[in-house]
Amino acid sequence: MFERIEALHPHYDPELRLLTLTLDHGKANEVGTVTLDAFEALCELLEHGEVACLCTTSRRASKSGTPIFISGADVTERVGWPDERVKAHVRRQRSILQRLRHVPLFTVALSHGVTLGWGLEFLLTADYCLTTPAGRFGLPETGLGIIPGARGTAELALAVGPAHALRLGCTGEEIGADEALRIGLCHEIVPDIDAGLARVRTFAELLRRRSPTAVAVYKRGLLAATGQAEAERLCIEAAAYERCIDTGQAAIGRASFSAIRAGEVPPWGPRRS
Amino acid sequence: MFERIEALHPHYDPELRLLTLTLDHGKANEVGTVTLDAFEALCELLEHGEVACLCTTSRRASKSGTPIFISGADVTERVGWPDERVKAHVRRQRSILQRLRHVPLFTVALSHGVTLGWGLEFLLTADYCLTTPAGRFGLPETGLGIIPGARGTAELALAVGPAHALRLGCTGEEIGADEALRIGLCHEIVPDIDAGLARVRTFAELLRRRSPTAVAVYKRGLLAATGQAEAERLCIEAAAYERCIDTGQAAIGRASFSAIRAGEVPPWGPRRS
Amino acid sequence: MFERIEALHPHYDPELRLLTLTLDHGKANEVGTVTLDAFEALCELLEHGEVACLCTTSRRASKSGTPIFISGADVTERVGWPDERVKAHVRRQRSILQRLRHVPLFTVALSHGVTLGWGLEFLLTADYCLTTPAGRFGLPETGLGIIPGARGTAELALAVGPAHALRLGCTGEEIGADEALRIGLCHEIVPDIDAGLARVRTFAELLRRRSPTAVAVYKRGLLAATGQAEAERLCIEAAAYERCIDTGQAAIGRASFSAIRAGEVPPWGPRRS
Structure with a gap:
């Protein structure tokens, strides 16, 4: 590798x-x-x-x-x-x-x-x-x-x-x-x-406990928003947020809420940024 | 209210x-x-x-x-x-x-x-x-x-x-x-x-001593300038400054100069941002 | 003057x-x-x-x-x-x-x-x-x-x-x-x-030891990049860097490398920003 x-x-x-x-x-x-x-x-x-x-x-x-x-x-x-x-x-x-x-x-x-x-x-x-x-x-x-x-x-x-x-x-x-x-x-x-x-x-x-997809989406959104006017920044944020829903990561998070509280790592799967 | x-x-x-x-x-x-x-x-x-x-x-x-x-x-x-x-x-x-x-x-x-x-x-x-x-x-x-x-x-x-x-x-x-x-x-x-x-x-x-209009115009101009290139930032500032003149706030300020120095609050009137 | x-x-x-x-x-x-x-x-x-x-x-x-x-x-x-x-x-x-x-x-x-x-x-x-x-x-x-x-x-x-x-x-x-x-x-x-x-x-x-041209090009590039998105910022940087080559300043710097190390000021010539 x-x-x-x-x-x-x-x-x-x-x-x-x-x-x-x-x-x-x-x-x-x-x-x-x-x-x-x-x-x-x-x-x-x-x-x-x-x-x-x-x-x-x-x-x-x-x-x-x-x-x-x-x-x-x-x-x-x-x-x-x-x-x-x-x-x-x-x-x-x-x-x-x-x-x-x-x-x-x-x-x-x-x-x-x-x-x-x-x-x-x-x-x-x-x-x-x-x-x-x-x-x-x-x-x-x-x-x-x-x-x-x-x-x-x-x-x-x-x-x-x-x-x-x-x-x-x-x-x-x-x-x-x-x-x-x-x-x-x-x-x-x-x-x-x-x-x-x-x-x-x-x-x-x-x-290692966090969704690799959500981390990647956050970083991409934050960097893309830099140097943009507010309307554009908020559009970028909206698309990034909805990407977390569309990739199913939000649903995994909701379903794993008790497990996360108990310290377990949810089955996020591979990154899909 | x-x-x-x-x-x-x-x-x-x-x-x-x-x-x-x-x-x-x-x-x-x-x-x-x-x-x-x-x-x-x-x-x-x-x-x-x-x-x-x-x-x-x-x-x-x-x-x-x-x-x-x-x-x-x-x-x-x-x-x-x-x-x-x-x-x-x-x-x-x-x-x-x-x-x-x-x-x-x-x-x-x-x-x-x-x-x-x-x-x-x-x-x-x-x-x-x-x-x-x-x-x-x-x-x-x-x-x-x-x-x-x-x-x-x-x-x-x-x-x-x-x-x-x-x-x-x-x-x-x-x-x-x-x-x-x-x-x-x-x-x-x-x-x-x-x-x-x-x-x-x-x-x-x-x-409470300041022009509500000027405060609103300042805040709006500053936020609008964020994430813009310099030429655009300065255009926003120019429009904001001239708004203070066109609403008559600058004239109230000039006419009240001695009163302001004496600690009085000028008759700014309601906000006209 | x-x-x-x-x-x-x-x-x-x-x-x-x-x-x-x-x-x-x-x-x-x-x-x-x-x-x-x-x-x-x-x-x-x-x-x-x-x-x-x-x-x-x-x-x-x-x-x-x-x-x-x-x-x-x-x-x-x-x-x-x-x-x-x-x-x-x-x-x-x-x-x-x-x-x-x-x-x-x-x-x-x-x-x-x-x-x-x-x-x-x-x-x-x-x-x-x-x-x-x-x-x-x-x-x-x-x-x-x-x-x-x-x-x-x-x-x-x-x-x-x-x-x-x-x-x-x-x-x-x-x-x-x-x-x-x-x-x-x-x-x-x-x-x-x-x-x-x-x-x-x-x-x-x-x-006083530095290229007046390079200093001017750096400042102009940095200020121009402010408030721009990343793709534009990097374009500005590329043009600025290549300006240092095209004005011959990079070549003067390379030719004077030993002199610069010895504390001398290279013959930068007047600013050509």
Whole structure:
């Protein structure tokens, strides 16, 4: 099941339906074509499999001992590429990260260390972001004559508001975990990676009891409503709600009401989002 | 004036033009058809009356002493309903809560206790949310095979951002008052209900001095601008500003400038939004 | 270079390319036609010049010693104006503040004192807002029969969310620096004006090393994406990214990679946004 994402070092807990990726590649977890291929395969797997919760983390450190989550895109592979190839490559990055943002399950990023450029953009694909005190975040792009091209321009302000997005993107100022929490780039600070993984397991415990269809429908509706006017937002919500009825999930929930109260997991069946 | 909303236990202070609802019905302030009817009548009353500030709260507690604001929708009344009736009922919920969100005056929710499902969605209709330390918030829906169908999918991210909205909606994790304040679901914590009511009275004191027309125009413009691109947002603002001139409110304000400075209330007249 | 903005008391540091305005006019830095003219000239200057960072502040105090940033619009000049002239004047305010919001460089407001009405709306044009503990913020408009007409209705909720925007605009409640930080109206508190100016210089130090073109493209893309649905946001990002390639800035960055690492500033050339 996981051979196509071996490059992402997957570990799967079938009882919790929790997939954990512990990134460990290249010099500093920089993301180039090979890793992108694996993330694309990951999307395919998540869209059709039973995984209910994804956690992406890293225990990597530099030679000098600095912890690293994702140091950025692999720019060395681009040496000598003509402009059109760079454009096509960044379009592919954007497209894969957009697809990852919409996988029909709950996703968590757990940063422990350097999270720059593409690494910060990866955070923006996660539903929820944890960081240890070692987290370090920044957008170096404008100092290199480019801009963040895979969500860092389009999506960052949705997470942190326009002011902090402009500060990070225009000035390139790097921030630590406390500041990332304050501005809303990360949502909780955990003492260390193990504590972060324990926090993710509490989410997975909650998620495994819930209708995979309803979770997927909720996430899709919420993301689709973003950036829409109210009338459109409410139309999206109406269609999403009625999808839960039409797939029979609401009826399963009603029929299982006592069982749910007693702590049992209803027979939701596979996701039908 | 208030007979059609008796089910909501209204108390009106005519000097402050402050209407306070102290919910107290059913087993746990669950909201079914009868209460929905009363909320619909409330909208009618607020749209045409002189009320300048609405506060909704509850002093209810469960048998075991747990404080309750609104425990959720009344799902027991739906037993045996065909799917189409459930859909129509939820459409009506959504429609009434949307109408309540747009009433032309300042509205405050003051939670003291359990605020789940529909209760949390009710918070999203209020302009401003207070909670006591007893506030407890969550979205159990995806654990029942459905999704929040009356603003909890469409509107929650506007209040708390996409990450916390996805966490609450996908995992169903419940949170307390401190966490609700941190993520922006509630906007202030007050020590207890009486302190919350005192806080609302300070708002009402400010509001009674202001042009009811200008307040209504401001609220309508601000809500209409949400989810629009900048050019459209500024068009909405321009029309709203000029409405204040065309209704004569700006002229009353200019003519009353010294009186306003001296603490008097200008003769704004009834709301003409 | 700066004669047309003398009314704004400019000081320019050519090494940092940092332009600092220290407002000091009228009774209380109220903004009327003359100051608006200067802000319009400022936009022209910033759109075509080399300035990389703008800071607007004030050391003004009232006779009784209350510090003042901008006390509001100059309403006394409007006495006797017919309605159509007031409308045209406010349209011009809105248009100039919109233009200022989009200047192709990083802008900071540093408030030390009273920041009411138009003053608060001015904050909403800045990319980043600092305040000293003396900052005091409010929207008195609805108490005067009008609404905030130059971003305070259209844009405030983007900075502070709908709840705090409705509270400020509907009730007119004034808030201090701590509360402005909490709700996201200001982004950092600095001990005093000199500390604020030092903070701005750290931004300017970062900015002078970066591609002026990439910074401008980032800011334009981020602002254009606001209030759009995701597909449109990503299209805007794609066009912005490719603009950095087509202007040759990405190539300069790649060619200067070692120099950038060594702390040198690449030959970015003038801004081509």
